[in-house]
Amino acid sequence: MTDESRVPDWSAGTLASVLPSVADSLGVPDFAGADRFGLPPVPRTVVVLVDGLGYDLLAQRSGHAPFLRQHLASARRIPCGFPTTTATSMGSFGTGLPPGSHGLVGFQVLDPDTDRLLNELSWEDGPDPLRWQPSRTVFQTAEASGVAVTRVGPHYFDGSGLTNAALRGGRFVAAKHLDDRVAASVESARATRRSLVYLYWGEVDKVGHVHGCQSWQWGDEVEAVDRALASLADRVPDDTSIVVTADHGMVDVPFDQRLDLAHEPDLMAGVRHLGGEPRNLQLYVQPGAQQAIAEAWRERLGRLARVMTRDEAVDEGWFGATTPLVLPRIGDLVVAMQDQFAVVHSGLMRKEIIALLGVHGSTSEAELAVPVIVVPPRRAALGR
Structure with missing residues (x-):
């Protein structure tokens, strides 16, 4: 591991650029010209965020991910932002803004109004999420333009402080197991002609925290995710694109x-x-x-x-x-x-x-760099 790091270029492609780019590809007027990744114009997109799947880790251990490996050559390697932690990255991902603007600036940060630390992940005894992060999310803007927005994740995310601060908008579908989340995403993509589906999976991060991101357990979990993504790609409508990204990478610290x-x-x-x-x-x-x-x-x-x-x-x-x-x-x-x-x-x-x-949170490339992997639709869209 090296000390190399880079200040994110917020005017270029970062994690904050992913959803605005997707919204542009779906024809959302507020995001016209926002695409930083050359996404194909489509009527439907499924965005998958795999917690903890850093670009460097994926590239290093791509043998565990044959489906994703097919698309790595065309993938983009972008910074997630700073600090390299889930709460901050979800704020950037959901709002399209940098942390200094959306305000979710760390795992535990000071609430100046109460002079207490706020855990922005658990949001225990936290402030009103809409006051803490008042900017409109990309999901809200897409929904207002007529795109059917569905968010798929664990039931306890629905209505949580972090979700309401960073990812509000559209409807929430709760599903525990990865296969169930894939099925819910496929059903949601099929249900409406113009749709944006967001699927979250957190087990790669959990396994990396407990066993280390160099462990065989981490590789096994990536294999499971890769199989699920291949199934998702086979089952969504032909005019659907899939965008896979992550919120941060990880390093093992003895x-x-x-x-x-x-x-x-x-x-x-x-x-x-x-x-x-x-x-x-x-x-x-x-x-x-x-x-x-x-x-x-x-x-x-x-x-x-x-x-x-x-x-x-x-x-x-x-x-x-x-x-x-x-x-x-x-x-x-x-x-x-x-x-x-x-x-x-x-x-x-x-x-x-x-x-x-x-662990993660700092400025190394292993923590900062995340992928944007685009699985194009099986057939070109005739119109959105």
Whole structure:
């Protein structure tokens, strides 16, 4: 693994470009000219987001995915955004906006109105999702233009805080097993002449977290996804395109390559809230302590982490265009881990988080790069 990373070019193709591009291919007027991937004009599209299926991992282990491997040569390798974490990426995916605009800027971030950390994945005791993220989603805009929008996923996603913030719009169909989600997606695509179906699958990410993304278990799960996608492609109407993407990649970090802040009182001095996650912490600090804490962290971690002030991270473009509403949600300091390294706090973080072998959140290419794989329709559409 290397330290190579790149600030996402938000004006080019990123994860935030995927749904606007699909909407353009479906003829949604609000997104005319938005396509960044050369998608074919079609009346129907199924978009599949496979949680944790980073481009580099897929390319490295493509032997487990013969169906997807057929399309890798024409696939696009794009950055998901920053931080490389599900809540942030879902915000970018669902709204077509960068994190600094949609406001879902990390796994755990500060709610300035309550001075409490918000877990943007679980949304436990969180604010009104429509207030937290008020921008219209791509699904809502597509639905308003006459496209039948269906979202297929686990039942507990329906009405959740993250779903309502980032992915609201259209109808929700609950299905537990992957084959059932494929069947629901096929049925939804067939039901209406002009349709956008979104299918989410999270097991690749879960297996990678628990067993590591280099494990045989990860490969087995990718094989299962690949078989399901091949079945989906065989069963959708002939004029349907399929777009496969992901929310982030992943790296394995050995447990002996982790620093526990519970044993580092000097690093925690002046830190009011410890946000983010082990690969990308966001520190909310006492007034006036930002520079001193930054210097202490830089001296202690050296090349193992990049310690940025909020202004540095925003000015460099990591969060894209950042609004005044969103700015105070970002940590006073953003600590992006490098190499195979992570920082935990055994006194503050849940033991389930600390026990994960596969992790993500930082700026390495392995975490940033995700695929956009287009499976074209079996026949050209005669009109949308």
